[in-house]
Structure formats: C-alpha cells, structure tokens
Amino acid sequence: MRPLGLLALLLLAATAPAAAQENARVHLDVSLSTPDTGRTRQAIVSTVDVVADPRVASMLQSGFPVRLHYRLEVYRSRGGWFDPFVRQTEWDLVVRHEPLLDQYQVAEVFRNNQRVYRYAGREALMRGLATPREVRVGPRDAGEYYYVVGVEISTMSGSDIRELEQFLSGNVTPAATGGESIGGAVTSTIQQILLSVTGLPAIRIEGRSGRFTVR
Numbered sequence: 036m037r038p039l040g041l042l043a044l045l046l047l048a049a050t051a052p053a054a055a056q057e058n059a060r061v062h063l064d065v066s067l068s069t070p071d072t073g074r075t076r077q078a079i080v081s082t083v084d085v086v087a088d089p090r091v092a093s094m095l096q097s098g099f100p101v102r103l104h105y106r107l108e109v110y111r112s113r114g115g116w117f118d119p120f121v122r123q124t125e126w127d128l129v130v131r132h133e134p135l136l137d138q139y140q141v142a143e144v145f146r147n148n149q150r151v152y153r154y155a156g157r158e159a160l161m162r163g164l165a166t167p168r169e170v171r172v173g174p175r176d177a178g179e180y181y182y183v184v185g186v187e188i189s190t191m192s193g194s195d196i197r198e199l200e201q202f203l204s205g206n207v208t209p210a211a212t213g214g215e216s217i218g219g220a221v222t223s224t225i226q227q228i229l230l231s232v233t234g235l236p237a238i239r240i241e242g243r244s245g246r247f248t249v250r
Contacts, residue, residue: 060087064182065242068169075173076247078107078182083165085130087155088238095132095139100191101238103128105184107170112179112246121180124172129191130160174249181245189237 061084068077082103086092094101105128109121120128139160141152154160174180194244 040112060084060239061091061186061188061238063186063240063242064167065182065244066167067182067244067247075175075180075249077173078170078184078244079167080105080107080170080184080242081165081167082186084161085164085188088162088188090238094190095130096134096207098132098134100129100131102191103130103164103187104187106186107172108183108185109172109174110181110183111136111174112181121174122172128164130164135228163211177249179244179246179248183241184243185239185241187237187239 061082063227064081064083066079066081068079070076085103086095091101104125106123106125108123110118112118124146127144129142129144131140132138137156138155139157141154141160141163143150143152152163154163154182
C-alpha cells in the first residue's frame with residue numbers, strides 16, 4: 036500500500052465513532068498455581084482476545100507495533116482498607132504484523148531476557164497470547180496474600196520503534212522493550228505523522244487472584 040493510502044486509512048480509523056472504539060473485548064485472567072500445602076502459590080496470567088479488540092486489530096493490520104506492558108504486584112492481606120504492598124515485577128510483549136507472510140511476531144522482554152516468537156496467522160497469535168503463563172514471584176514469609184496484575188495495551192512511540200529495531204538486530208539494552216520499523220513502504224516522515232494522529236488510546240485492564248496462605 037502507498038504511504039498516502041495508508042495515511043488515509045488510519046485517519047479514517049481514528050475518526051470512527053466513539054462507541055465502536057470502546058468495543059474492547061480483551062480479558063485478563065489471574066489464577067493461582069496448584070496448591071502445595073503451606074507453601075507459596077504462583078500467579079498464572081492469561082490474556083484472552085487481545086486481537087479481537089477492533090482498535091488493536093486495526094493497528095496491527097496497518098503495520099503498527101502494539102505493546103502489552105504487564106505489572107504484577109503482590110499484596111499481603113490484612114483484612115483492612117489498605118493491604119501492604121510486598122513486591123512487583125514487570126514485563127513486555129511487542130506484537131507486530133508481517134503482511135507479506137501474514138505472520139505475527141511477538142518480542143518478549145522479561146527480567147532482561149528477550150525472546151521472539153512467530154505465529155502463522157491471527158488465530159495462532161490469539162492462542163499464543165492466551166497461553167497461561169506462570170510468573171514466579173510468590174512470597175515466602177508466612178501470611179495471607181493475593182496478586183494484582185495490570186496490562187496496558189498501546190501503540191509505540193518513535194523512540195520505542197527505534198528500540199525495537201535495535202532489539203531485532205541484536206543490539207539490546209537492559210531497558211529495551213523491543214521494536215521494529217513499520218515497513219519500507221512508509222517513509223520516516225509519514226511514520227511520525229501517523230504516530231501523532233492515530234495512536235491507539237491505551238487500553239488498561241486489571242485482574243486479581245484469589246487469596247492464598249503461606250505457612
């Protein structure tokens with residue numbers, strides 16, 4: 036697609052009715068690992084129907100990388116209004132569509148480790164993103180706890196895209212979130228215009244696990 040054609044398409048998407056833009060169906064599920072009497076239980080996180088959200092699907096099909104930023108927090112349950120915070124961990128997934136092959140690439144950054152996955156088509160991507168993941172940050176001290184997990188889904192800024200280029204070329208910094216150029220058909224100038232006028236409003240979702248006891 037020519038740059039101006041892509042620009043027109045994205046401008047049209049940006050002016051869609053608000054009701055359609057709010058039709059998000061992403062679901063974040065937070066459960067607990069199998070009980071081991073008296074020991075800690077880990078958080079199991081699954082993100083379902085990410086690509087079913089029309090905003091996410093539109094950005095991916097138009098060539099924009101989409102970032103999923105996760106934050107998992109551990110709280111100690113005291114039965115009051117304000118439960119004490121224990122610790123947290125964060126990680127990122129960066130998803131982009133490769134139209135020539137009709138593949139999706141997912142770059143994962145977790146605790147300074149990087150992995151890249153490829154999925155052949157939309158359905159395979161949805162299954163991959165929905166795969167339950169065990170995040171091992173469980174508390175060890177005796178007490179009652181629970182997990183709160185939040186995910187923010189957004190498009191990427193120009194600096195984020197440059198980081199993704201470094202990530203995929205092997206030049207990765209510890210803080211890199213991943214990024215790759217939108218495509219040769221769109222010039223750098225057009226990229227900046229598109230990013231400024233059609234960015235995906237951040238989608239924020241939160242999930243909470245049940246309580247568990249460490250003895």
